[in-house]
Amino acid sequence: MRLSFSVLALASAFAAPALAEDSFPATLAGHAAIPALTLITPPADAPQDAWVSGKFTGKARNDAPMTVEGNTGKAYGAHGTGLYLPFIGQPMQGMSGFAMTPAEDGSIYTLTDNGFGNKRNSPDAMLFFHKMAPDFETGTVERRDTIFLSDPDHKVPFRIAYEGTDSRYLTGADFDTESMQVLNGEVWIGDEFGPYIIRAGLDGVVKAVYPTVLDGKELHGPDTYSVYVPATAGKDFQVQRSGGYEGMALQPNTGLLWAMLEKPILGEDGKPEGNFLRVIQFDTNTAEWTGKSVKFALAEGATAIGDFNFIDDTRALVIERDNGEGDAARACADGATDTSGCYPRPAKVKHIVLVDTADIDADGFMRRIGYIDLLNIADPNGLALDGMKPAEGPFSFPFFTIEDVIAVDDTHILVANDNNLPFSGGREPGVAANNEFILLSVPELLAAK
Structure with a gap:
C-alpha cells in the first residue's frame, strides 16, 4: 500500500533515576529505501563551488570528483563503503529529522544535516529540507521537493561560508541542522553548533536565529562563533561537540518547542553532568525561551538521542541510541x-x-513509559527489502545514527536512519548504508500510559 500521511539548572548533578519501564513488541509493516548514492542538483543561482561537494573531507582539498573512497574509520572496522568523494552535486542523504506536521500534499517534511559530519569538512555541503513520500508497495521514496536554506536578509549573526554571494545559501560550515518542525507557514530548525533555533519561511529564507538560554545563561558549544580556541570545556562552552539539538518536538496546540540536546551538557569541571539530557522549552508565540527545562534519562548503554516528536498533547517518542553500528551476529571476535x-x-x-x-518527578525527569527495541523487529510477512534482511533472526535497524521518528496513526510509527554518506554502513561491511524508512506496527507502545 502507499502510506497516506494525511491520516496520518546548569550546575545541577542529580543522578538519573532507575528506569522501570515496559518493553513492547514491534512488527515491520513496510520498508522503503533511498539508494545511498542519490545526488541532487544545486539551485541555478548557487555558487559554482556547490556543484562539487565533499572537496574538504580529507586532509587536503581535493577537486577531483569520485577519487577517494569513503571509509567508516578505524573504530568501526575501517571498512571502505564503495562510494567515492568528492560528489558531483549535493548528496540527498542525511535524514536527520521529521517534522510532526505533514505538508499539504500529505508528504513528510524531512531535514538533512550539515553534510559530511563537522564544520570544517562541510563548507560546500548545502543545507536543505525535503518533502518526501515513502511508497511501501514499491519500496521506494519519492522526493517531491527540496527547499534550500538561505540568508539573503543577513539574519545569521556571523559570517557564513557563502558570505560574498548574492544568493547567500547556507552550508554545513554555518549550521548543523538536525531537527525541524513546521508551524503556521514557518519552519523551526534545531542546530547543533550554537546550539541555535533557526526560524525560516517555507521558502527556506532565514528570518531569525535564537541562541540557547538555560537557567538565565546563554549556552555555547565548541563550534559557537563566539567561542575561540583555546577554550575550556565547562567554562567557555557547556554543550558537547555534536551535542546540540538533535531532537525538537512541537507540543500540539501550544506553539511550544521542546528542544532536546543530543548529549549531556558539561559542568564547570568539564565533565558530563550526568547520564541524562536537557530538554529546554521555547515559545514560538513570543520567540523566547520560557525558562522551563526538564531532563530525559538515558538507558544504560545509550549515549545520545536521534529525534523527538509528540504523539498527543503530552506523550512523545524519543530515539535513544548507542554509538554502535552493524548486526551483533557479525561482531568481530575479541x-x-x-x-x-x-x-x-x-x-x-x-x-x-x-x-x-x-509527568515530571521532583528531580526534573520526564517519566519513561516504555520502549521498543529496533534490533528486535518481527517480520512475519517478509516485508524487509532484499539485501537489507539479516541472515538469520528478527529484522533489525542496526545503524549508527537513527534520527527520524513520527507517529503515523494510533498503531503505526515511521522511523528512518541518517546514513552519514559516505562514512557509514550497518547492513554489510564494505557497503554504504542506504536511507531506509520503516513503518512499524506498535499498538501496545502507542496505547501505553
Whole structure:
C-alpha cells in the first residue's frame, strides 16, 4: 500500500533515576529505501563551488570528483563503503529529522544535516529540507521537493561560508541542522553548533536565529562563533561537540518547542553532568525561551538521542541510541586484527522510547513509559527489502545514527536512519548504508500510559 500521511539548572548533578519501564513488541509493516548514492542538483543561482561537494573531507582539498573512497574509520572496522568523494552535486542523504506536521500534499517534511559530519569538512555541503513520500508497495521514496536554506536578509549573526554571494545559501560550515518542525507557514530548525533555533519561511529564507538560554545563561558549544580556541570545556562552552539539538518536538496546540540536546551538557569541571539530557522549552508565540527545562534519562548503554516528536498533547517518542553500528551476529571476535568482514562495535542499544512530558518527578525527569527495541523487529510477512534482511533472526535497524521518528496513526510509527554518506554502513561491511524508512506496527507502545 502507499502510506497516506494525511491520516496520518546548569550546575545541577542529580543522578538519573532507575528506569522501570515496559518493553513492547514491534512488527515491520513496510520498508522503503533511498539508494545511498542519490545526488541532487544545486539551485541555478548557487555558487559554482556547490556543484562539487565533499572537496574538504580529507586532509587536503581535493577537486577531483569520485577519487577517494569513503571509509567508516578505524573504530568501526575501517571498512571502505564503495562510494567515492568528492560528489558531483549535493548528496540527498542525511535524514536527520521529521517534522510532526505533514505538508499539504500529505508528504513528510524531512531535514538533512550539515553534510559530511563537522564544520570544517562541510563548507560546500548545502543545507536543505525535503518533502518526501515513502511508497511501501514499491519500496521506494519519492522526493517531491527540496527547499534550500538561505540568508539573503543577513539574519545569521556571523559570517557564513557563502558570505560574498548574492544568493547567500547556507552550508554545513554555518549550521548543523538536525531537527525541524513546521508551524503556521514557518519552519523551526534545531542546530547543533550554537546550539541555535533557526526560524525560516517555507521558502527556506532565514528570518531569525535564537541562541540557547538555560537557567538565565546563554549556552555555547565548541563550534559557537563566539567561542575561540583555546577554550575550556565547562567554562567557555557547556554543550558537547555534536551535542546540540538533535531532537525538537512541537507540543500540539501550544506553539511550544521542546528542544532536546543530543548529549549531556558539561559542568564547570568539564565533565558530563550526568547520564541524562536537557530538554529546554521555547515559545514560538513570543520567540523566547520560557525558562522551563526538564531532563530525559538515558538507558544504560545509550549515549545520545536521534529525534523527538509528540504523539498527543503530552506523550512523545524519543530515539535513544548507542554509538554502535552493524548486526551483533557479525561482531568481530575479541582481539581480531582483520575486521574487514565484521563489526568491532556492533549496535546494542537502539530504542524508540515513549515519554510523558506532563509527568515530571521532583528531580526534573520526564517519566519513561516504555520502549521498543529496533534490533528486535518481527517480520512475519517478509516485508524487509532484499539485501537489507539479516541472515538469520528478527529484522533489525542496526545503524549508527537513527534520527527520524513520527507517529503515523494510533498503531503505526515511521522511523528512518541518517546514513552519514559516505562514512557509514550497518547492513554489510564494505557497503554504504542506504536511507531506509520503516513503518512499524506498535499498538501496545502507542496505547501505553
